[in-house]
Amino acid sequence: MQPEVLIIQPSSPWRTIDLREVWRYRELLYFFIWRDVKVRYKQTSLGILWAVLQPLFAMLIFAFVFGRIARLPSDGTPYALFAYAGLLPWGFFANGVNMGGQSLIGSANLITKVYFPRVLVPIAAVATGLVDFGLATLMLAPLLAMYRVVPDAGAFLWIPIIVIVELLLAFGIAIWLSALVARFRDLRHVIPFMVQIWLFATPIVYPLSMVPERWRWLVQLNPMAGVVEAFRRSIFGRPVDATPLFWAALLAIALIGTGSIYFRRTERMVADVL
């Protein structure tokens, strides 16, 4: 039997992520996600309920402040439902960016002791959010029933595509941020702030239709605008425009491509810096 041969030598600065290697380590990726999910639900006394309560409370606050007091329009759907349908994909994205950005320095104790493809860390951080997202999405059913909104089956088919685009987008940003934060520690404090601003730059508490026509292109440069809008439309059974989704996917791929080179360059020195 010929044993596998491993060559250890300085790597080229232009190498990107080795996908075959990531695939070989898929079990470890599974364990990272499994650990994060378990620990998350063990640490809070509300456990798994938390995943649902968080967007639910955000919905109630938004419905009160923006729906009742500010009287923002909501494209003809009840404002609370409108907000929830926007907060769902947003929550997943924001979580992915926050957790993903902190993930590399958060795993310092592992990274300085064991080898594995470092990119598993931001992947796991982003993917862990899928569980919360799934649970929060289940909550949508009673809400829809309460407001007697019947979703359209055809539009619903968009949801998996939207989730994949969003997953890629969150990962593209997380891979950049996790590497940047490992190099420049002060950035970690900037991420939550950045995410907060991004929330209001995305049509979540207000509908895209509220933005004046001539400024709409600017809002739509934000890939999350397309993702949130498409998600909402597919929930409420309105036709989904594929162009903004395509733009988001394109951006996600560009971010992943460039990010993986930057990540690899950081990865080479990361164990020495952490």
Add this chain to the structure above:
Amino acid sequence: MSSNRPSSAVHAVVVDRISKLYRIGALLEQRSFREALTDFIALRRRTEEPGARDLWALRDVSFDVHRGEAVGIIGQNGAGKSTLLKILSRITEPTSGRIEVRGRVSSLLEVGTGFHAELTGRENIQLNGAILGMTRKEIRERFDEIVAFAEVERFIDTPVKYYSTGMYMRLAFAVAAHLEPEILVVDEVLAVGDAAFQAKCLRKMGDVASHGRTVLFVSHNMPAVKSLCKTAVWLRQGSVVEIGEAGAVVTSYLQHASSRAGLDDVAQVIASFPEDPVFRLDSITLRQHGQTSTALVNGEPIDIEIAFEVKRTTLALHVYTQVFDLDEILLFESLHNGDTDAPPLVEAGRYVATMRIPADFLAPRPYQLRVNAGIADVRVLIPEPVRINFDVQQTGIVNRAYPGYPPVGRVAPRLEWRLERT
């Protein structure tokens, strides 16, 4: 860099001219994003960090490990052992050179890597196993054995945060011990736990080595290296000093450590310090019985002589010593002029300060002396403390009635006992 040496199939590991450069200042002083951004905007490129210094942790290290061979890597702290291990474990990359590894590698730089306090024993076995490179199938197959080895059956579904330290360590080691790699890279993970547990770990290590597995073992424990390893590699200041039969290499390493040569390294370190307008360290000498040595006994006092020059009369200038043990625990610190009512004025001139460690105070074990100098509340006077390893043998009177029980503990001071018959 390509290898000229043939890599034959009998070799499990071929290390070929491995070097690793650390940039000291650049690493420790993390740049902030704000600085990086302003530099970028000002089109400034920082090629030279102020105070950055190159340190070759490894320089042109080459050696081969045959399949099924157990190799010990020895050397003083800072000799490059850990760096070599980190490169072999792929935690950090070499700056140049190449290593060929044939076979599945597992590395153990600590036990319990990735253990999570909130998870149960069962969950941690699965997680830790996966982190160490076991497949889910392997974990399932060895699960019962691991639990039995760790002796934690009753608590397997309890979160490990409720475990005692002993249980925690046993479980952590049990997972590691059930790895079955072709090549095992181990750091001094054995230096934990109580004596019985250490013995159990050493036996397990012996099993691994005798079952034809290739083992690379970094240790300060010379008896363990001699008994577990066939070959040893001795590193000093990043380079290989000697490779060969473990017993022989350990012997010459110990001889070196106990001769003046250790102090010659110190002279080099001192000579490399940059010029300071106020202070210059001239030499540090360890003496016992008038003899200069780092192989000492605890039955006689030990004198530490520090020669230095004060170039300008300075308030609160002092040299001070710290004694650590090999677990990096500070045992004590002493200032050359600390026992006065107020910080004294130290006049310009040349001095020799001698500190005496009394007889019957240190335990028979290796220690590290660190010598430093500073001006209180102002600054340090040398870029880093000077480190000198020394070894102490038992000749003192503490416990001499029980020769089978040499004094344990990090120090072994002779204390007064009063005995009254009642």
